[in-house]
Amino acid sequence: MTQTADRIARTIATDISARPDQVTAAVSLLDGGATVPFVARYRKEATGGLDDTQLRTLADRLVYLRELEARRESILGSIKDQGKLTDALARAIAGAETKATLEDIYLPFKPKRRTKAMIARENGLEPLLRAILDNRPADPETLGAAYITEAVPTTKDALNGARDILTEELSENADLLGRLRSFMHETALITARVHPGKEAVGAKFSDYFDHREKWSTIPSHRALAILRAAKEEIVTVDIAPDPETDAPRAVGIIAASIGIPGSAPGDAWLRAAADWTWRVKLSLTMYVDLMGDLRKRAHDEAIAVFARNLRDLLLAAPAGPRATLGLDPGIRTGVKAAVVDATGKVLETATLYPFQPRMDAAGAQSAIAAMIRRHGIELIAIGNGTASRETERLVAETLKHLPQGSARPASVIVSEAGASVYSASELAAQEFPDLDVSLRGAVSIARRLQDPLAELVKITPQSIGVGQYQHDVDQRRLTQALDAVVEDAVNAVGVDLNMASAPLLARVAGLGPSLAQAIVTHRDAHGRFPARKALLKVAGLGPKAFEQCAGFLRLRDSTEPLDATSVHPEAYDVARRIVKACGRDIRAIMGAPEALRGLRAEAFVDDRFGLPTVRDILSELEKPGRDPRPDFVTARFADGVDDIKDLRPGMSLEGTVTNVAAFGAFVDIGVHQDGLVHVSQLADRFVKDPHEVVKAGDVVRVRVVEVDVPRKRIGLTMRKDNADGAAPAQGRKAPEKTSEQPRSPKPQRGPKPAPQAASQGALGDALRNAMLGKSKSD
Structure with missing residues (x-):
């Protein structure tokens, strides 16, 4: 090495x-x-x-x-x-x-353009600077008089030239720059002030019209809000030490690097030069450095939040392979309906007009009931956009009138974020060339209920809408981070080789878009793959690509039973030795943990595969093709609470976490506007990171704290101590999370921190700061 x-x-x-x-x-x-x-x-x-x-x-x-x-x-x-x-x-x-x-x-x-210091040196003024540095008792004015020439007509010009040389030397002093940067990291304040006359147009940034806090501790969401306000020319931003207490210390650091022991005339001149250097040069250098650091830090945190939310959404519980009716709600344009079978194949589509202006509720109910009967519908997926709750009520009325004893599908509200982007995409056009764009959204809504991961990979992650200031951050870095999340999620779950779409296959390790399309083309031409090794017949897919992808591809009906597991083909021999030690057929062992009891993993280690691989194989034989995603549960929205105007402080409601940011979690409670549970309201204990408590897709019970109808802001709490002063909720006491969902790990034992308290006013501030007009895509 x-x-x-x-x-x-x-x-x-x-x-x-x-x-x-x-x-x-x-x-x-x-x-x-x-x-x-x-x-x-x-x-x-x-x-x-x-x-x-x-x-x-x-x-x-x-x-x-x-x-x-x-x-x-x-x-x-x-x-x-x-x-x-x-x-x-x-x-x-x-x-x-x-x-x-x-x-x-x-x-x-570093090669540089012609500077004032260069001109001063050319004019012979560097010896003047050395004379001032070496002879502090001498008067700089007197020393400077000896350097007057045609190019330097006055003593002031001579001293200014010497100062320019000193300023350049100081601004290129690596040790000084390092000490100043450390000093700024400790003391700098970020200040935002509104541009005069921009108060009205920039009202959503009002919290930052006269704002100041420490640069080192400003949360990423506030930093991004200020940066956005500055970009829109609503506020000016400065990053500097406190002018009264810390700015003189910065000048002192510069002076110390020169060495100014006393108050001799030379010392006084050098002290003034140090002050000049800070004001004119180094304060700007520090501003640029710290602004770059702040932007990177805020971007990194925002990208990390987006990545975590995306992973949680991709790994949300699938409803499974069940016949599903997807409904994309709309009022004037109608409710788009699409039926897909257990494999996601489109069986029927329709447009229903139960609302204004046609008001054909009876016709819509009849059509839904007919589709349920014809296709054995088990699930109804309803998009959460405009007219979502009205469509949900329509479905509920329809189900009430189904014949006694007939199966009743479960209806589920599904996030439709990104569905319209997919509908208009080239991929959707290839997948459904004869299907109207408006109906493709209903298909996507149905399929994302069956398997969120398989459907959401068809949409650019930025369109899914679980980010924090996602349009403000470095888009290249964001794309890299989100692509990595998608790749890891797809490979953690595994992909059915004979059913997966090209976009899903493209995310499998070692493949990519071209090989994924080649696999689909081969499958269409030659039929289902009989075994993993048949992949090597795909044009362009060689041994290296096979090595990378094979373990993540599943074949449920392969001639080789291990093809249905995450056991890699290179380790099949180890798996067969384990099976042989059990003395039973491999199909009898797979999924039967009791058959593997008593086996020691160490006994199957060889010169190619160590203990970690053997343990993974044993785990896979115990539960073949295990899915890391949680069990499927849904939120139950309250009857009669369909609009923000229906909300009242103290209401206890169930909802689904749609987005988790650094300052809290957004929850869909069925009123077409997500509410915010501020980080201080997530639990009856101190919460530093909201992801400790909730993740995107969680079903939670919340209590309404504050409702601002004009600005469409909803404040929620998940606390049980009523510290916010809201009226007690009616009915059963709201749990931190519904019991159907796995709880977050318990905190480490130790002294119990004091619970956070947030007044309604503080929560209102949080709401105002939250997303500054957050939309589904931002």
Whole structure:
């Protein structure tokens, strides 16, 4: 291993809490073309069990650190070519741990445009600066008089030139820049003030018209709100130390780097030059640096929130392969209906007009009842957009009038975020060339109830609407993060090779869009795949791609029973040895944990497969094709609460978490406007991260705290201590989460923190700050 590779491995090992040898093994696999899901699942022996989260961080840091090393070599070469490389400078460059530190060191040697300091040096003023520095008792005015020339007509011009040289030297002093940056990180304040005359147009940003807080601790959602307000030219933003107490300390740091021991004339001039350097040059440099850091920090946190929410949504409980009627509600344009069978195949479509202007409720009910009878409908998926609750009531009335003793489908409100994007996409046009765009949305709504993951992968993650200021963040980084989440979710669940669409197959490790389409084309031409190994007959799919993807593809009716499991074909021999030790047919063992009792995993370890792989195989034989997603449950919206105007403080309602942000969770309670449970209202204990308590898709019980009808803001609480002052809820006491959902891990034992308290006013502030006009896509 080279010295550079060793340094990178040690740095990443610290970042992900692993050993350098684990990092080295993982890097070797990734460089060799292996995917993160494959390495995490099937190369545990090599990496010491690094999981997908660690591997994603490793991959990201690897790119950064390799770029850092390349830049280090480039800078060393540049300074060496200039003939200015010293041993001390080489050590400083070798010890730089960030790109910013490297660039600080390189500043004095970096080719630059003609500066005031260069002109001053050309005019022979550098000796004047050295004279002032070396002879502090001397009067700088007197010293400067000796440098008057045609190019420097006055003493003031001479001293200004000397000051320009000093300012440039200070602004290129890596040690000083590092100390100032640390000082700013500790003390800087971010200040926002409204542009005069923008109060009305920027009313939604009113909380930031005169706002100031510490740069180091500002939450990402507030930082993003201020940055958006600045982008829209509603406020001006400054990042600086407190002008009364901390700005003089910044000047003092600069003065200390020069060395100003007393009050001699030279000291006084240098002190004034230090102040000038801070005001004119270094304060701006620090502002740019800290603004960049703030933007990156806020973007990283917002992207992490989006990624967590997306993962929770993709891994939401599937209703399963059941005949489903999808309804895309609408008023004037009608309710679009689509029936899909258990495999997702479209059987029938229709447009119903139960609302204004046609008001054909009877005809709509008759059509729904007929579709239920014809197709044996088990589930009815209703989109949560306009006329959702009205459509839900229509369905409820229809079900009441079904013949006595007949099966009654369950109706479920389903998020339709992104359905319209999918309907108008090229993919939807290819999938349903003869189906009207408006009806494709109903198909998507039905299918996403059956299997959210399989349907949502067809939509760009940004269109699903579970982000926090998603349009404000770095779109390239956001796309990379969300693509990684989708890939990990798809491979965690596994994909049915004979049923999966091309978009779903494209997310399987080692495939991608072209190979996924080749698989579908081969399947259409030759029929169902009889076994995993038949994949090698697909044009363009070679041994390497097969190695990466095979373990994540499932075949329920294969000639090889292990093809229905996550056991990789390369380890089938190990699985057969385990089966042989049981003395029974493999089909009798799969799914029968009692048949595997008494077997020791250590007995099946060989020179190719270690204990982690053997344990995974045993687990898979116990429960073949296990699905990591939770059981299917739905929220039950309250009758008669269909609009925000129906809400009253104290109401206890059930709802579904649609989005989790740094400041709280948004909950759909069936009134066409999500309510906010502020982080302080999520539990009767201190909650730092809302994801500790809830995730997207959770069914929760909430109590209404505050309703602002004009601004469509709803404040909710999940606390049971009534600290918010709302009227007690009627009926049973609301649990933190409904019992049907798995609860979050219990906090570590220790002293119980004081519960957070939030007044209605504070919650109102949170609502105003929350999403600044949050929409389904932002």
